[in-house]
Amino acid sequence: MTEVIQKTLRDSAALRWTALLLLALAMFCAYIFMDILSPIKDLMAQAYPVGRGWDSTAFGTMQGSETFLNVFVFFLIFAGIILDKMGVRFTAVLSGAVMLAGALIKYYAISTAFHGSGIEVWFTNHLNHIPVFEQLGVSPFYEGMPASAKVAACGFMIFGCGAEMGGITVSRGIVKWFKGREMALAMGSEMALARLGVATCMIFSPFFAKLGGHIDVSRSVAFGVVLLCIALIMFIVYFFMDKKLDAQTGEAEEKDDPFKVSDIGQILKSSGFWLVSLLCVLYYSAIFPFQKYAVNMLQCNLTFEPVPEGSFWASTSVTIIQYVIMLIVAATAFMFNFIKNKPAKYATMALSILFLVGYCYMGYMRQSAESIFAVFPLLAVGITPILGNYVDHKGKAASMLVLGSLLLIACHLTFAFILPLFKGNDLGGVVVAYVTILVLGSSFSLVPASLWPSVPKLVDAKIIGSAYALIFWIQNIGLWLFPLLIGKVLDATNPGVTDPTRLNYTAPLLMLAGLGVAALVIGLILKVVDKKKGLGLEEPNIKA
Numbered sequence: 230m231t232e233v234i235q236k237t238l239r240d241s242a243a244l245r246w247t248a249l250l251l252l253a254l255a256m257f258c259a260y261i262f263m264d265i266l267s268p269i270k271d272l273m274a275q276a277y278p279v280g281r282g283w284d285s286t287a288f289g290t291m292q293g294s295e296t297f298l299n300v301f302v303f304f305l306i307f308a309g310i311i312l313d314k315m316g317v318r319f320t321a322v323l324s325g326a327v328m329l330a331g332a333l334i335k336y337y338a339i340s341t342a343f344h345g346s347g348i349e350v351w352f353t354n355h356l357n358h359i360p361v362f363e364q365l366g367v368s369p370f371y372e373g374m375p376a377s378a379k380v381a382a383c384g385f386m387i388f389g390c391g392a393e394m395g396g397i398t399v400s401r402g403i404v405k406w407f408k409g410r411e412m413a414l415a416m417g418s419e420m421a422l423a424r425l426g427v428a429t430c431m432i433f434s435p436f437f438a439k440l441g442g443h444i445d446v447s448r449s450v451a452f453g454v455v456l457l458c459i460a461l462i463m464f465i466v467y468f469f470m471d472k473k474l475d476a477q478t479g480e481a482e483e484k485d486d487p488f489k490v491s492d493i494g495q496i497l498k499s500s501g502f503w504l505v506s507l508l509c510v511l512y513y514s515a516i517f518p519f520q521k522y523a524v525n526m527l528q529c530n531l532t533f534e535p536v537p538e539g540s541f542w543a544s545t546s547v548t549i550i551q552y553v554i555m556l557i558v559a560a561t562a563f564m565f566n567f568i569k570n571k572p573a574k575y576a577t578m579a580l581s582i583l584f585l586v587g588y589c590y591m592g593y594m595r596q597s598a599e600s601i602f603a604v605f606p607l608l609a610v611g612i613t614p615i616l617g618n619y620v621d622h623k624g625k626a627a628s629m630l631v632l633g634s635l636l637l638i639a640c641h642l643t644f645a646f647i648l649p650l651f652k653g654n655d656l657g658g659v660v661v662a663y664v665t666i667l668v669l670g671s672s673f674s675l676v677p678a679s680l681w682p683s684v685p686k687l688v689d690a691k692i693i694g695s696a697y698a699l700i701f702w703i704q705n706i707g708l709w710l711f712p713l714l715i716g717k718v719l720d721a722t723n724p725g726v727t728d729p730t731r732l733n734y735t736a737p738l739l740m741l742a743g744l745g746v747a748a749l750v751i752g753l754i755l756k757v758v759d760k761k762k763g764l765g766l767e768e769p770n771i772k773a
């Protein structure tokens with residue numbers, strides 16, 4: 230008897246990778262918006278009309294607000310429930326719409342239309358104390374916070390709900406399309422594109438703010454808003470692909486992994502889950518909040534010679550050329566993962582390194598902190614899938630978490646104590662900065678590539694969705710707290726410093742190195758617990 234095998238969209242490699250591309254491009258745009266103001270902290274500190282008069286505390290409070298509702302109103306938990314009840318395609322479009330709504334509010338807060346408006350007056354006089362949050366000992370705002378920062382924070386809170394909901398939805402979407410196929414590679418590729426988003430933001434946010442020699446910080450946010458419109462379109466196109474897939478398979482939306490509040494108790498009983506969650510919050514708190522200040526930290530610790538207006542290195546075309554070179558580095562590093570033929574593989578690697586050196590040289594010639602820091606996510610683009618593949622076939626995830634934490638400590642200490650020694654030594658400082666940023670980038674590949682695939686080894690497959698929602702929630706606490714703390718520590722340790730490019734970053738960097746030490750200790754405990762309880766974290770995911 231001949232069996233007729235019905236082919237579905239996900240059986241076609243081209244179509245399932247198209248589905249991934251739609252989801253990953255949407256997240257690429259989301260990651261750009263997450264850090265849209267990070268490389269222009271110095272501009273935001275200046276008075277209106279150049280900036281908006283945000284000191285480090287205002288900047289940090291606004292940056293930390295992204296995760297406020299996720300943490301304190303438990304939105305991430307609701308997002309898990311919505312995803313369960315309504316399915317991937319609905320939640321994807323919803324997350325895109327929520328991100329866009331939040332981004333529009335943030336744009337309005339930064340725009341010139343907000344300045345002098347009745348809304349500005351209202352926000353200046355209100356919302357300094359919100360009783361319900363004050364009872365919890367937290368507050369999204371404070372007395373004297375600029376109204377533009379308060380409204381931007383409101384928008385960023387809404388954006389953050391959409392972005393984190395998008396994060397868990399995309400992960401679930403990848404499982405739906407890639408289960409039993411190249412799932413780890415698909416997840417690694419999605420993260421790689423997200424990293425490229427951060428690099429894109431570092432280059433283009435200051436570029437748009439300074440375009441045409443006239444500074445307008447709202448242009449950077451407008452650029453982010455346009456990208457979020459594209460993200461929403463990507464999610465809508467995905468909606469129709471996903472609907473067609475369900476029509477072909479005869480499945481309603483996947484409901485085999487529902488979020489249940491009762492699951493939480495079961496998850497919290499796992500000591501391995503606690504250790505991984507703690508490591509996750511400690512490690513990511515030393516990375517994402519740092520990303521929001523890194524460009525300003527480089528501006529404060531390096532000596533930049535002003536590049537004359539009208540010179541080749543100051544031109545718009547150089548930004549475009551440098552970005553194209555960055556894309557070539559990212560593409561060749563990424564392709565390295567797929568090429569089987571050895572000579573071709575190493576030729577690709579050599580090409581990638583060559584272009585990386587070219588990129589670094591241009592960053593040095595442009596004397597620009599943002600293009601120096603933009604190399605940070607580049608290594609992750611190439612290495613994360615390689616390390617993911619290593620964990621799949623050889624294991625050693627717990628050891629990689631320990632190594633990643635060690636590198637993190639070394640980098641933050643180098644930024645705190647070694648980089649300032651090169652103040653005045655233009656080339657030496659830039660070389661130390663590049664090397665440290667690249668090492669930090671490899672640490673940022675080691676930890677995500679080993680941490681996220683370890684979660685399924687710690688909890689029952691049925692409650693993996695709930696476990697991811699919970700781990701994101703715990704992580705979001707750090708992502709709210711540490712941008713805020715860095716800002717407060719900066720203001721406290723730099724009294725009377727009015728030039729935003731002359732701040733002393735030693736104390737915040739020591740705090741971040743401290744997080745690395747705590748992550749290292751947890752990583753070592755995790756290794757012991759793994760051995761004792763046989764969690765299998767050092768085992769490969771794919772057994773021969």
Ligand SMILES: C[C@H](N)C(=O)N[C@@H](CCCCN)C(=O)O
Nearest residue numbers: 396400416420423677681701704
């Ligand atoms: C910020 C977000 N909550 C996060 O943790 N992002 C991770 C990736 C999570 C897995 C996504 N499929 C990151 O490393 O960016």
